[in-house]
Amino acid sequence: MLLPLFADVSPSAVLLLPKEYRNGLGISWFPTMTMSIEYKFTIPKSSKRTTTIHSNCTVGVFSSTNFLHGTMGRHSLYTELWTAPCHIGEDVRVNKGWRDDQVCLAVSMQMVLVVPMERNLTKGKEKGKL
Structure with a gap:
């Protein structure tokens, strides 16, 4: 299941x-310090009698963020992963009320740091201690 990957690839705020x-x-770079994922639902299977209303390989990713202690410190990221009505680029006409048929697959909460690359480069030049 790739849902944790999709929850973690949102661009940094x-x-x-x-x-x-x-x-x-x-x-x-923006390391994820904490991440929790709550699985809500599986992608519903379609039956032979019904038409497919969910893609089995495409999800919708919706996220929002809040800064903690200014824009250069930490920020929290809330992400929802939803089913999608069809595959990306698929030439399919979706029903007018397609949003009503979608389900929330997972919800993720993260705390992310903002770390300037200079910090890593400086630390990498220091000699190691035994």
């Missing part, structure tokens, strides 16, 4: 901010 709000942040 800092990268979505306009550059003037990034406080001069250069190349950075």
Whole structure:
């Protein structure tokens, strides 16, 4: 099951901010410090009598974030993973009320740090101690 992967690949909120709000942040990385996943439902199977209303290999990812202690510190990330009505790029006409037929597969909560790459480069140049 790849749901944890989809929950963790949302872009960092800092990268979505306009550059003037990034406080001069250069190349950075955003390690996930904590992550919890609550599985809600499996992708429903279609029967021969009904038409398929869920893709078996495409999900919808919806996320929101809140900054803790300013935009350059920590932020929490809330993600919902939902079924999708068809595969990406599939030429299928979906029903008008297709959203009503979708189900929430999982919910994820994360706490993410903002770490400038300079910190890693500086630490990598120091000599190791035994």
